[in-house]
Amino acid sequence: MNTLANDLRALVQQRLIAKTRIEPSGCWVWTGVRTRARPTSHEYGVLGIRIGVGKMHTSAPHRWSYLLFVGDIPHKYQVDHLCKNTLCCNPAHLEAVTALENLRRSRVWEVNRSKTHCPAGHPYGKPVLRTAKGRVNVPARDCPRCGLVRKWIKRNPGKTAADYVPRAERTHCKHGHEMTDANTIIGMASDGYLKRSCRECVNVRAREYQRLLRASGKKKR
Numbered sequence: 001m002n003t004l005a006n007d008l009r010a011l012v013q014q015r016l017i018a019k020t021r022i023e024p025s026g027c028w029v030w031t032g033v034r035t036r037a038r039p040t041s042h043e044y045g046v047l048g049i050r051i052g053v054g055k056m057h058t059s060a061p062h063r064w065s066y067l068l069f070v071g072d073i074p075h076k077y078q079v080d081h082l083c084k085n086t087l088c089c090n091p092a093h094l095e096a097v098t099a100l101e102n103l104r105r106s107r108v109w110e111v112n113r114s115k116t117h118c119p120a121g122h123p124y125g126k127p128v129l130r131t132a133k134g135r136v137n138v139p140a141r142d143c144p145r146c147g148l149v150r151k152w153i154k155r156n157p158g159k160t161a162a163d164y165v166p167r168a169e170r171t172h173c174k175h176g177h178e179m180t181d182a183n184t185i186i187g188m189a190s191d192g193y194l195k196r197s198c199r200e201c202v203n204v205r206a207r208e209y210q211r212l213l214r215a216s217g218k219k220k221r
Protein backbone atom coordinates (compact mmCIF):
# COMPACT_ATOMS: atom_id res chain seq x y z
CA MET A 1 0.00 0.00 0.00
CA ASN A 2 1.29 3.47 -0.83
CA THR A 3 1.47 6.49 1.41
CA LEU A 4 -2.04 7.75 2.03
CA ALA A 5 -3.35 10.49 -0.22
CA ASN A 6 -4.61 13.57 1.63
CA ASP A 7 -8.33 12.87 1.15
CA LEU A 8 -7.78 9.30 2.38
CA ARG A 9 -5.81 10.54 5.42
CA ALA A 10 -8.74 12.66 6.60
CA LEU A 11 -11.18 9.77 6.26
CA VAL A 12 -8.93 7.27 8.04
CA GLN A 13 -8.31 9.68 10.90
CA GLN A 14 -12.04 10.33 11.25
CA ARG A 15 -12.87 6.61 11.36
CA LEU A 16 -10.06 5.78 13.82
CA ILE A 17 -11.17 8.55 16.20
CA ALA A 18 -14.81 7.41 15.99
CA LYS A 19 -14.09 3.71 16.49
CA THR A 20 -11.27 3.47 19.07
CA ARG A 21 -11.34 3.62 22.83
CA ILE A 22 -8.22 4.62 24.76
CA GLU A 23 -7.45 2.17 27.56
CA PRO A 24 -5.43 2.92 30.74
CA SER A 25 -2.65 0.74 29.21
CA GLY A 26 -2.32 3.28 26.42
CA CYS A 27 -3.81 0.94 23.82
CA TRP A 28 -6.23 2.43 21.32
CA VAL A 29 -8.67 -0.45 21.15
CA TRP A 30 -10.71 -0.83 17.98
CA THR A 31 -14.45 -1.04 18.76
CA GLY A 32 -15.71 -1.44 15.18
CA VAL A 33 -16.17 -4.50 13.00
CA ARG A 34 -13.75 -7.32 13.77
CA THR A 35 -12.90 -10.80 12.59
CA ARG A 36 -13.91 -13.72 14.79
CA ALA A 37 -11.18 -15.11 17.06
CA ARG A 38 -10.36 -18.74 16.33
CA PRO A 39 -8.19 -21.19 18.26
CA THR A 40 -5.41 -20.54 15.73
CA SER A 41 -5.77 -16.78 15.29
CA HIS A 42 -6.58 -13.66 17.26
CA GLU A 43 -9.36 -11.25 16.40
CA TYR A 44 -8.45 -8.30 14.24
CA GLY A 45 -10.35 -5.16 13.35
CA VAL A 46 -11.71 -4.57 9.85
CA LEU A 47 -11.82 -1.07 8.39
CA GLY A 48 -13.05 -0.36 4.88
CA ILE A 49 -12.43 3.10 3.43
CA ARG A 50 -14.09 4.39 0.27
CA ILE A 51 -13.70 7.83 -1.29
CA GLY A 52 -16.95 8.95 -2.96
CA VAL A 53 -18.10 6.10 -5.20
CA GLY A 54 -14.54 4.81 -5.68
CA LYS A 55 -13.08 1.41 -4.83
CA MET A 56 -13.38 0.20 -1.25
CA HIS A 57 -9.99 -0.30 0.43
CA THR A 58 -10.27 -2.79 3.28
CA SER A 59 -7.53 -3.46 5.80
CA ALA A 60 -7.06 -3.91 9.52
CA PRO A 61 -7.36 -0.62 11.45
CA HIS A 62 -3.88 -1.01 12.98
CA ARG A 63 -2.47 -1.11 9.43
CA TRP A 64 -4.40 2.05 8.55
CA SER A 65 -3.08 3.65 11.72
CA TYR A 66 0.49 2.69 10.79
CA LEU A 67 0.05 4.17 7.30
CA LEU A 68 -1.42 7.34 8.77
CA PHE A 69 1.04 7.99 11.60
CA VAL A 70 4.22 6.14 10.66
CA GLY A 71 4.42 5.64 6.91
CA ASP A 72 4.56 2.94 4.25
CA ILE A 73 4.50 -0.71 5.16
CA PRO A 74 7.38 -2.35 3.24
CA HIS A 75 6.35 -5.03 0.73
CA LYS A 76 5.63 -8.40 2.42
CA TYR A 77 5.94 -6.84 5.90
CA GLN A 78 3.36 -7.31 8.63
CA VAL A 79 2.45 -4.78 11.31
CA ASP A 80 3.14 -6.42 14.66
CA HIS A 81 1.63 -5.39 18.00
CA LEU A 82 4.34 -4.82 20.62
CA CYS A 83 1.52 -4.65 23.20
CA LYS A 84 0.16 -8.07 22.04
CA ASN A 85 -3.34 -6.53 21.78
CA THR A 86 -4.35 -7.29 18.19
CA LEU A 87 -7.16 -4.72 18.31
CA CYS A 88 -4.79 -1.89 19.32
CA CYS A 89 -4.25 0.95 16.82
CA ASN A 90 -1.79 3.05 18.83
CA PRO A 91 1.08 3.68 16.38
CA ALA A 92 3.54 3.72 19.31
CA HIS A 93 2.61 0.07 19.94
CA LEU A 94 3.13 -0.99 16.32
CA GLU A 95 6.14 -2.18 14.39
CA ALA A 96 6.48 -3.35 10.79
CA VAL A 97 8.33 -6.66 10.71
CA THR A 98 8.85 -9.51 8.26
CA ALA A 99 6.36 -12.35 8.43
CA LEU A 100 9.11 -14.61 9.79
CA GLU A 101 9.98 -12.16 12.58
CA ASN A 102 6.28 -11.82 13.42
CA LEU A 103 6.02 -15.60 13.60
CA ARG A 104 9.14 -15.82 15.80
CA ARG A 105 7.47 -13.48 18.30
CA SER A 106 4.30 -15.53 18.46
CA ARG A 107 3.30 -18.07 21.08
CA VAL A 108 2.78 -20.69 18.38
CA TRP A 109 6.50 -20.46 17.57
CA GLU A 110 7.52 -21.06 21.19
CA VAL A 111 5.08 -23.94 21.57
CA ASN A 112 6.21 -25.61 18.34
CA ARG A 113 9.90 -25.14 19.13
CA SER A 114 9.53 -27.03 22.37
CA LYS A 115 7.94 -30.07 20.68
CA THR A 116 10.15 -33.14 20.51
CA HIS A 117 7.60 -35.56 19.06
CA CYS A 118 5.18 -35.40 16.12
CA PRO A 119 1.39 -35.55 16.73
CA ALA A 120 1.56 -39.33 16.22
CA GLY A 121 4.20 -39.63 18.96
CA HIS A 122 7.33 -40.27 16.86
CA PRO A 123 10.55 -38.42 17.77
CA TYR A 124 11.41 -35.54 15.43
CA GLY A 125 14.59 -35.41 13.40
CA LYS A 126 16.67 -32.26 12.78
CA PRO A 127 14.62 -29.21 11.62
CA VAL A 128 14.97 -28.43 7.93
CA LEU A 129 14.34 -25.10 6.20
CA ARG A 130 11.26 -25.52 4.08
CA THR A 131 10.86 -23.22 1.09
CA ALA A 132 7.29 -23.05 -0.12
CA LYS A 133 6.20 -20.63 -2.83
CA GLY A 134 4.18 -17.72 -1.46
CA ARG A 135 4.74 -18.87 2.12
CA VAL A 136 7.01 -17.80 4.90
CA ASN A 137 10.25 -19.78 4.84
CA VAL A 138 10.38 -21.34 8.25
CA PRO A 139 12.39 -24.13 9.81
CA ALA A 140 9.99 -27.04 9.51
CA ARG A 141 10.09 -30.27 11.42
CA ASP A 142 9.07 -33.19 9.31
CA CYS A 143 8.52 -36.53 10.94
CA PRO A 144 10.51 -39.20 9.07
CA ARG A 145 8.31 -41.97 10.43
CA CYS A 146 5.04 -40.24 9.35
CA GLY A 147 6.62 -39.82 5.91
CA LEU A 148 7.19 -43.61 5.79
CA VAL A 149 3.60 -44.27 6.86
CA ARG A 150 2.23 -41.92 4.13
CA LYS A 151 4.34 -43.72 1.50
CA TRP A 152 3.17 -47.09 2.81
CA ILE A 153 -0.51 -46.01 2.58
CA LYS A 154 0.09 -44.91 -1.03
CA ARG A 155 1.51 -48.37 -1.86
CA ASN A 156 -1.33 -50.11 -0.03
CA PRO A 157 -4.62 -48.49 -1.09
CA GLY A 158 -7.47 -48.83 1.39
CA LYS A 159 -5.12 -49.05 4.40
CA THR A 160 -4.91 -46.37 7.08
CA ALA A 161 -2.13 -45.22 9.40
CA ALA A 162 -3.58 -47.50 12.08
CA ASP A 163 -2.86 -50.58 9.92
CA TYR A 164 0.84 -49.74 9.64
CA VAL A 165 3.10 -52.01 11.67
CA PRO A 166 6.69 -50.71 11.97
CA ARG A 167 9.31 -53.10 10.66
CA ALA A 168 10.65 -53.52 14.19
CA GLU A 169 7.32 -55.01 15.31
CA ARG A 170 6.67 -57.33 12.38
CA THR A 171 6.85 -61.04 13.17
CA HIS A 172 7.26 -62.16 9.55
CA CYS A 173 9.01 -60.67 6.52
CA LYS A 174 6.94 -59.78 3.46
CA HIS A 175 7.81 -63.16 1.93
CA GLY A 176 6.47 -64.98 4.98
CA HIS A 177 9.74 -66.01 6.66
CA GLU A 178 9.57 -65.84 10.44
CA MET A 179 11.76 -63.06 11.89
CA THR A 180 13.47 -65.10 14.59
CA ASP A 181 16.70 -63.80 16.16
CA ALA A 182 18.71 -66.17 13.99
CA ASN A 183 16.91 -65.03 10.83
CA THR A 184 17.26 -61.27 11.59
CA ILE A 185 19.99 -58.86 10.48
CA ILE A 186 19.95 -55.54 12.38
CA GLY A 187 21.04 -52.41 10.50
CA MET A 188 20.48 -48.66 10.44
CA ALA A 189 17.91 -47.21 8.04
CA SER A 190 18.37 -43.79 6.38
CA ASP A 191 15.91 -42.17 8.83
CA GLY A 192 18.08 -43.18 11.78
CA TYR A 193 15.74 -45.93 12.95
CA LEU A 194 17.06 -49.43 13.46
CA LYS A 195 16.06 -51.68 10.62
CA ARG A 196 15.59 -55.45 10.64
CA SER A 197 16.16 -57.46 7.51
CA CYS A 198 15.23 -61.07 6.82
CA ARG A 199 18.44 -63.14 6.52
CA GLU A 200 16.74 -65.72 4.30
CA CYS A 201 15.56 -63.01 1.84
CA VAL A 202 18.99 -61.33 1.90
CA ASN A 203 20.57 -64.71 1.01
CA VAL A 204 18.08 -65.18 -1.86
CA ARG A 205 18.94 -61.69 -3.20
CA ALA A 206 22.68 -62.36 -2.79
CA ARG A 207 22.44 -65.67 -4.72
CA GLU A 208 20.41 -63.92 -7.48
CA TYR A 209 23.04 -61.16 -7.66
CA GLN A 210 25.85 -63.73 -7.93
CA ARG A 211 23.97 -65.56 -10.69
CA LEU A 212 23.58 -62.29 -12.67
CA LEU A 213 27.24 -61.46 -12.08
CA ARG A 214 28.35 -64.89 -13.38
CA ALA A 215 25.97 -64.60 -16.37
CA SER A 216 27.36 -61.19 -17.37
CA GLY A 217 30.91 -62.52 -16.86
CA LYS A 218 30.26 -65.36 -19.32
CA LYS A 219 29.08 -62.87 -21.96
CA LYS A 220 32.24 -60.82 -21.62
CA ARG A 221 34.54 -63.78 -22.18
Ligand SMILES: [Zn+2]
Pocket residue numbers: 026027028083084085088089090093
Ligand atom coordinates in the same frame (compact mmCIF):
# COMPACT_ATOMS: atom_id res chain seq x y z
ZN1 LIG B 1 -1.45 -1.30 22.38
Ligand SMILES: [Zn+2]
Pocket residue numbers: 118119120121122143144145146147
Ligand atom coordinates in the same frame (compact mmCIF):
# COMPACT_ATOMS: atom_id res chain seq x y z
ZN1 LIG C 1 5.27 -38.92 13.04
Ligand SMILES: [Zn+2]
Pocket residue numbers: 173174175176177198199200201202
Ligand atom coordinates in the same frame (compact mmCIF):
# COMPACT_ATOMS: atom_id res chain seq x y z
ZN1 LIG D 1 12.19 -63.25 4.16
